[in-house]
Amino acid sequence: MSTLFSNGRLAEAGPVDIKVRDGRIEAISAAGTAPVQAGETVVDLGGRLVLPGLVEGHIHLDTSFYGGKWIPHRPCTNGFDVRERVAFQHENMAISEPMDVRARKQLELCIANGTTAMRSHVMVDASVGLSSLETILTVREEYRSLIDLQLVAFPQSGILTSPGTSDLLDKAIEFGADLVGGLDPGSFDRDIEGHLAAVFGVAARRGVDVDIHLHDAGLLGVFTIEQICARTRTLGLEGRVAVSHAYALGDVAPDIAKRAADELARSGVSIMTNAPGAQSFPPVALLRAAGVTVFSGSDNIRDSWWPYGDGDMLGRAMMIGYRSGFYTDEELNAAFDVVTASGARALRLEGYGLKIGAKADFIVLEAEHVAEAVVSVPRSRSVYKGGRLVAQDGNLH
Numbered sequence: 001m002s003t004l005f006s007n008g009r010l011a012e013a014g015p016v017d018i019k020v021r022d023g024r025i026e027a028i029s030a031a032g033t034a035p036v037q038a039g040e041t042v043v044d045l046g047g048r049l050v051l052p053g054l055v056e057g058h059i060h061l062d063t064s065f066y067g068g069k070w071i072p073h074r075p076c077t078n079g080f081d082v083r084e085r086v087a088f089q090h091e092n093m094a095i096s097e098p099m100d101v102r103a104r105k106q107l108e109l110c111i112a113n114g115t116t117a118m119r120s121h122v123m124v125d126a127s128v129g130l131s132s133l134e135t136i137l138t139v140r141e142e143y144r145s146l147i148d149l150q151l152v153a154f155p156q157s158g159i160l161t162s163p164g165t166s167d168l169l170d171k172a173i174e175f176g177a178d179l180v181g182g183l184d185p186g187s188f189d190r191d192i193e194g195h196l197a198a199v200f201g202v203a204a205r206r207g208v209d210v211d212i213h214l215h216d217a218g219l220l221g222v223f224t225i226e227q228i229c230a231r232t233r234t235l236g237l238e239g240r241v242a243v244s245h246a247y248a249l250g251d252v253a254p255d256i257a258k259r260a261a262d263e264l265a266r267s268g269v270s271i272m273t274n275a276p277g278a279q280s281f282p283p284v285a286l287l288r289a290a291g292v293t294v295f296s297g298s299d300n301i302r303d304s305w306w307p308y309g310d311g312d313m314l315g316r317a318m319m320i321g322y323r324s325g326f327y328t329d330e331e332l333n334a335a336f337d338v339v340t341a342s343g344a345r346a347l348r349l350e351g352y353g354l355k356i357g358a359k360a361d362f363i364v365l366e367a368e369h370v371a372e373a374v375v376s377v378p379r380s381r382s383v384y385k386g387g388r389l390v391a392q393d394g395n396l397h
């Protein structure tokens with residue numbers, strides 16, 4: 001089965017025809033030159049810009065209440081406190097719609113905005129066991145043709161301070177999770193080496209990648225990053241480990257951030273940031289210049305952590321650029337890279353990009369070029385997954 005997408009515009013190559021067969025890009029040629037085969041479907045892209053599918057690299061499908069009733073945000077009582085936020089999360093989940101209903105709504109929002117690949121953290125701890133993972137695995141199956149979804153077994157209640165979690169993380173991988181996660185080894189479990197030994201133990205035993213939540217500020221956070229880098233290199237996991245949030249990199253003096261960036265680059269450890277509200281956040285340009293893969297995600301969409309989030313990774317690129325002070329075309333292109341090619345590298349996506357042999361996952365919208373798309377965030381888009389139209393102008397097809 002083949003489709004010819006005629007008269008599209010690639011960011012770097014001008015007007016093109018894109019031939020798609022069995023979900024993959026078979027050929028890209030100058031517009032008007034591709035021969036139309038008998039029985040082939042032709043889709044005229046009308047000169048619009050064709051961009052690769054957006055990569056949602058960090059989301060919590062199990063804990064959002066997007067699409068359900070509005071639950072007002074509760075601030076922490078004494079400054080940002082992960083333990084307190086997790087307690088609020090438990091309370092709110094108890095009064096929300098069923099998890100599968102909420103997860104579907106969130107997935108559909110993201111797909112409609114052009115996300116074609118996603119990494120979601122799913123709570124695995126003594127309180128919920130593997131039940132959240134079981135639900136999200138079922139939902140993943142339903143949406144298999146619309147989105148590629150990786151799941152991280154995420155110890156939201158710590159590992160050492162939540163007895164049984166270490167074994168649960170291991171079981172979660174057997175059960176279908178793709179990666180193992182972690183959470184603030186220093187401030188939450190108060191035992192950096194013990195926590196990391198558990199996380200990397202699962203990674204080594206099960207042969208899975210790692211993605212660790214690290215909200216810890218300042219030098220505690222930087223020290224934790226150094227320990228994560230050391231373990232990554234010891235196990236030869238370069239390119240397979242991510243630190244999410246890494247607020248600390250935005251707290252410390254530039255020379256300390258630069259040294260950490262060099263360590264991250266040499267260890268092949270990527271950094272995820274969502275350009276979070278009032279939190280300090282990693283210096284994206286400095287990290288990229290050092291060779292660190294920086295990727296992004298919505299993180300929380302309408303949940304106990306904050307009321308924001310719309311599942312639009314192009315809008316997220318704008319926020320990253322805005323908070324980073326990115327103004328030049330080169331900088332705006334860098335913000336776009338964070339939500340596309342860098343995301344694909346961090347997630348180790350197979351067949352990503354607008355090239356021959358890649359999956360035909362792309363979005364089509366009205367913009368002169370990438371830089372303009374990042375600042376204008378056009379709402380009107382067509383989203384193609386494996387060459388099939390899956391969403392149009394914010395609605396699933």
Ligand SMILES: Nc1ccnc(=O)[nH]1
Pocket residue numbers: 060082156183213299300305
């Ligand atoms: N940003 C976060 C969302 C959910 N859980 C966390 O630990 N952190």
